[in-house]
Amino acid sequence: MSRFATIAIRHWKLLLAWNILLVGITAINIKLTPRVWEGKAQLILPNVTNHSDADLGKLGNVRDEGIVFSQQLNPLNILSSIATSDHVVEEVWQNDPEKSEYSRLSQFKKLFEVSPEKESTVISLEVQASSPELAKNRAAALIAAFSDRLQQLRLDEAKQRSQFMQGEVKLAYEKLLKAQKALSEFKQKTNLVSSEEQTQQIVSAINTLNTQQAQAIAEAESAAARVRMLSNRIALSPAAAVNSVKLKEYKEFQLIRDKLSQIEVALIEAQGKLTSNHPEVQNLLYQRSVLRQQLNQFIAASRANAGGVNPAIGENTANLAEQVILAESQVIGMQKKAEQLQPQIDKLSASLNSLPKKQAKLLELQRQYDIAEGVYNGVVAQIEQAKLGAFSAYPSVQVLDKPTVDDKPAGPKLKLMLLGALLASGFGSAAIILFMENRNPLLSPKDIVQVNIPVLASIPYIRHINIKDNRKLGGEIEFQRLASAVSLMQLDSGMLMISSANTEEGKTTTTIGLANALLVLGFKVLLVDGDFRRGELSECLGYQPQAKLDSRFVHNQVRFNLDLLSVNIAEDKIAEFVARGEFEQYLNLLQAREDYDYVLVDSSPVALTPEAALLAKIISKVLFVVRSTSSHRNYFYDSIEQLTRHQAEICGLVVNGVENRAQGYIYGQNTAQV
Numbered sequence: 198m199s200r201f202a203t204i205a206i207r208h209w210k211l212l213l214a215w216n217i218l219l220v221g222i223t224a225i226n227i228k229l230t231p232r233v234w235e236g237k238a239q240l241i242l243p244n245v246t247n248h249s250d251a252d253l254g255k256l257g258n259v260r261d262e263g264i265v266f267s268q269q270l271n272p273l274n275i276l277s278s279i280a281t282s283d284h285v286v287e288e289v290w291q292n293d294p295e296k297s298e299y300s301r302l303s304q305f306k307k308l309f310e311v312s313p314e315k316e317s318t319v320i321s322l323e324v325q326a327s328s329p330e331l332a333k334n335r336a337a338a339l340i341a342a343f344s345d346r347l348q349q350l351r352l353d354e355a356k357q358r359s360q361f362m363q364g365e366v367k368l369a370y371e372k373l374l375k376a377q378k379a380l381s382e383f384k385q386k387t388n389l390v391s392s393e394e395q396t397q398q399i400v401s402a403i404n405t406l407n408t409q410q411a412q413a414i415a416e417a418e419s420a421a422a423r424v425r426m427l428s429n430r431i432a433l434s435p436a437a438a439v440n441s442v443k444l445k446e447y448k449e450f451q452l453i454r455d456k457l458s459q460i461e462v463a464l465i466e467a468q469g470k471l472t473s474n475h476p477e478v479q480n481l482l483y484q485r486s487v488l489r490q491q492l493n494q495f496i497a498a499s500r501a502n503a504g505g506v507n508p509a510i511g512e513n514t515a516n517l518a519e520q521v522i523l524a525e526s527q528v529i530g531m532q533k534k535a536e537q538l539q540p541q542i543d544k545l546s547a548s549l550n551s552l553p554k555k556q557a558k559l560l561e562l563q564r565q566y567d568i569a570e571g572v573y574n575g576v577v578a579q580i581e582q583a584k585l586g587a588f589s590a591y592p593s594v595q596v597l598d599k600p601t602v603d604d605k606p607a608g609p610k611l612k613l614m615l616l617g618a619l620l621a622s623g624f625g626s627a628a629i630i631l632f633m634e635n636r637n638p639l640l641s642p643k644d645i646v647q648v649n650i651p652v653l654a655s656i657p658y659i660r661h662i663n664i665k666d667n668r669k670l671g672g673e674i675e676f677q678r679l680a681s682a683v684s685l686m687q688l689d690s691g692m693l694m695i696s697s698a699n700t701e702e703g704k705t706t707t708t709i710g711l712a713n714a715l716l717v718l719g720f721k722v723l724l725v726d727g728d729f730r731r732g733e734l735s736e737c738l739g740y741q742p743q744a745k746l747d748s749r750f751v752h753n754q755v756r757f758n759l760d761l762l763s764v765n766i767a768e769d770k771i772a773e774f775v776a777r778g779e780f781e782q783y784l785n786l787l788q789a790r791e792d793y794d795y796v797l798v799d800s801s802p803v804a805l806t807p808e809a810a811l812l813a814k815i816i817s818k819v820l821f822v823v824r825s826t827s828s829h830r831n832y833f834y835d836s837i838e839q840l841t842r843h844q845a846e847i848c849g850l851v852v853n854g855v856e857n858r859a860q861g862y863i864y865g866q867n868t869a870q871v
Contacts, residue, residue, distance in 0.1 A: 212626050212629060212630070215622070215626060215629060216622050216626070219618050219621055219625070220618070222618075223615070223617075226614060227609065227611065230609040231327060231609075232327070232606040232609065233325045233326065233607055234325070234327070234328060234329045234332045234602055234603070234606050234607060235323055235324065235325050235326075235332060235602070235603065235607035236325075236326065236329075236333050236336040236600045236601065237321070237324075237336070237600065237601055237602075238322040238324075238336045238337075238340060238596065238598055238599060238600040238601070239319055239320065239322065239596075239597040239598040240320040240322060240340070240594045240595065240597060241318055241319050241595050241596075242273060242276065242318040242319075242320070242592055242594055242595075243592070243593065271313065272592065273313035273318065273320055274313060276313075276320060276591075277311045277312060277313055277320060279343065279346060279350070279591075280309075280322070280339065281306065281309055281311050282346070283302060283306075284346060285339065285342045285343050285346050286305065286309060286339070286342075287302055288338075288345075289305075289309075289335060289338045289339050289342050290302060290305045292338065293305070293338075294331065295326075295327065295331070308324060308325045308326070308335070309322075309323070309324055309325075309335075309339060310323040310324075311323075319597060320594070322339065322340070324339060325607065329602040329604065330602075332600075332602045333600045333601070333602050336600030337599075337600050340596060340600070343594070344594070347591045347594065350591045351591045354591065362576060365576045366573075366576050369569070369573040369576045372572070372573075373569040373570055373572075373573045375569075376562070376565045376566040376568075376570075377566055379562055380559075380562045380565075380566050383558065383559060399545055402545050403542060403545045403546060406538050406541050406542045406545065407542060409538055410535050410538040410539065413531045413534040413535040413538065414531070414532075414535050417528050417532050417535065420528040420531065421528045423520075424525050424528060453488055453491050454492060456488055457485065457488040457489065457492065460481055460484050460485045460488060461485065463481055464478070464481040464482065464485060638829070638830045638831075639826070639827070639828065639829065640823055640825070640828040640829065640833050641830070642825075644830055644833065645823070645850060645852070648834075648837055648850075650837075650847050650849060651849045651850065653678075653679055653682045653683075653848075653849035653850065653851060654675050654851050654852070655675060655851075655852045655855040656675050656676070656679075656703065656706075656707060656710065656851060656853045656855060657675065657854075657855055657856070658853075658854045658855075658856075659706055659710070675710075676710040676711060676714040677714050677717065679707075679710075679851065680711055680714035680715050680718055682849065683795070683820070683848075688795070688818050689816075689818065690785070690796065691793060691794050691795045692788075692798065692816045692818065693795065693796070693797055693818050693819075693820055693848070694727070694798045694800050694812055694813060694816040694818065694819045694845075695707055695797060695798065695799055695800065695820045696800040696801075696802070696803050696809055696813075696819055696821060696822070696836075696840075697802055697803070697821065697823065697824075697828075697836075698802060698804045698821075698823070698828060698833045698835070698836035699802050699805065699827075699828065700802055700805065701824070701827065702802075702824040702828055703824055703851075703853030703854060704799060704800075704822040705728075705733050705734050706853065707820070707822045707853060708724065708734060708797050708799040709724075709734075709737065709738075711797060711820075712795075712797055715794070715795055716756070716758055720794035720795055721758040721759075721791075721792070721793050721795075722758065722759050722760075722793060722794065722795045722796075722797060723759075723761075723762060723787070723788070723791065723793040723795070723796045723797070724738075724761045724762070724797055724799065725762045725784065725797065725798040726761065726763045726764065726799055727764075727799050727800040727808075727809075727812055728799060728800065728801040729764050729766055729768075729771045729774075729801065729808060730768055730771065732763060733799070734761070734763075734799040735761065735763045738755055740761060740763060749765055749766050749779075750763070750764055750783055751764075751765060752787070760793075771808050772807055772808055772811065775808050775811040775812060776811055780812075780815070781815045784796065784815070796816075798812065800812050802836075803840060804832040804835050804836045804839075809839075810839045810840065810842075810843045811843075813840050813845035814843050814844070814845070817844065817845055818845075819840055819846065819847045819848065820847075820848055820850075821836070821840075821849070822850075822853055823852055824852075824853045824854045825853070825854055826854050827854070
């Protein structure tokens with residue numbers, strides 16, 4: 198917080214100018230802004246409905262439910278737009294006593310605000326004016342103009358609908374009469390009324406016969422499938438099955454077949470034991486041949502050999518053959534039944550097709566008449582609805598609260614203007630500080646750490662300093678620590694340059710405090726005023742350099758073991774004076790003659806003068822002073838770079854102006870006074 202205050206103090210002139218400007222602008226704005234009164238009124242939209250129904254006959258009906266609110270379309274928004282339309286506001290503007298103050302309708306329109314309230318049918322109206330009476334009159338004038346505009350819109354809407362519907366009714370009525378006349382003439386001419394029921398009966402009979410025929414065909418197909426299955430099972434066609442069943446009826450045939458079976462069995466046994474030429478085998482072969490001839494004769498007699506008669510048919514096979522015969526008979530019967538139904542179907546279809554074609558025309562004429570009647574009824578209903586339809590688009594609006602005006606003006610908003618000025622002051626000041634700090638920021642502790650130069654001492658703020666008397670300087674402990682650190686340094690001839698980047702960073706105060714601390718330690722010290730332009734060290738000690746005819750140097754004794762060397766030279770000769778070595782020669786001569794333990798040179802600011810860097814070539818050891826609340830970062834880095842470029846060794850940093858939080862203890866009470 199203290200750092201921010203320090204930064205703000207650095208730029209106090211700009212901040213003061215900015216805030217004075219804001220105060221002036223705010224005062225002028227408050228003074229020149231006219232006072233405004235606000236009139237308020239409320240309008241309400243009643244729940245108007247015009248339920249109208251129209252029966253369109255077979256086409257259905259038409260129904261109007263009146264005003265409907267929805268999220269997509271709210272009648273209040275439409276009414277609000279009408280209230281602030283140019284047509285309504287212009288009517289108020291034409292009769293307004295302050296019309297001349299508003300050159301355009303858009304400017305006058307800004308005085309009115311109409312807004313529907315949520316979840317209600319209320320419309321709020323706000324009007325601004327330069328006086329309470331004018332605000333009330335303007336609100337009343339807007340309500341009157343709004344009501345007149347709604348009435349005008351309703352009349353226009355009803356008139357347009359009526360004109361359109363009259364033509365539509367006439368056309369619909371003509372079409373209805375034409376359809377009715379055509380239907381009546383056709384009925385009289387053909388003596389036809391309606392054959393719809395007769396047609397339905399014929400169609401129903403045809404459908405029944407078609408169903409019966411389909412069932413007969415399906416049963417025939419099912420029986421045929423059974424015939425095929427049984428035929429495959431006994432390996433006989435239906436005709437062969439019939440002949441095989443007939444052959445079964447001959448008993449003699451069965452006896453021969455049984456005897457043949459026995460011979461076959463005996464032959465198989467004999468062939469398994471005897472050779473084929475054996476008499477017994479030959480005898481059995483002969484008997485088998487005779488029996489087969491007899492069987493063939495029976496088969497030929499039954500004329501079944503052509504159908505694949507099975508002479509070996511038994512009881513089970515005979516039953517299956519009989520089922521085949523029955524299924525075959527069922528197939529034939531169902532097919533005949535289906536064939537018998539077809540003539541009846543054809544007869545009924547012919548009867549249906551034989552209906553007069555004019556009957557279809559009768560139906561078409563009846564349909565056209567129904568349509569014409571429905572259209573006519575609908576148009577007539579819309580004519581009745583047109584009388585109330587205008588209220589659906591532009592419903593009546595009633596005054597809920599008459600216009601009222603508060604005694605106190607609604608504007609200008611003094612608090613808002615002051616708050617705006619305060620915010621502008623704060624943000625503007627912050628912007629100025631950030632801008633200026635971005636250009637030349639203060640030196641921070643982080644910057645000091647980054648240069649990797651040790652901090653030898655942190656000196657508190659000292660308002661006055663005088664080394665000529667024995668009064669305390671302030672910060673004795675810190676200066677003693679600094680003197681101890683300097684006494685441990687390896688200095689060339691005891692010479693040490695004390696410098697800073699800019700003015701008022703405390704280098705002269707540090708020089709005097711360090712000299713006093715070295716005196717306390719018993720050292721002999723020479724103070725050199727190296728700021729040849731200002732001579733600040735000499736002024737601080739109460740000496741004014743006096744020019745002599747034979748020398749530019751002034752050597753004075755300040756106290757015991759403490760001398761001061763001042764230089765009197767023109768500003769344009771300073772750089773040459775230092776560069777040619779005249780200052781270095783005299784300083785070395787004086788050091789050899791007086792044998793000083795320490796020579797402390799208070800130089801000019803490095804960032805502001807060229808001779809400070811030249812002095813660094815003569816006195817290579819430098820003690821650099823910074824002030825924590827006023828040193829500039831850019832000047833600091835630039836000065837360090839210049840000293841380094843001139844091969845100077847910065848022995849340490851002295852941070853000046855640090856807040857001293859240590860309590861006065863023994864050291865503060867019993868320090869020896871010099």
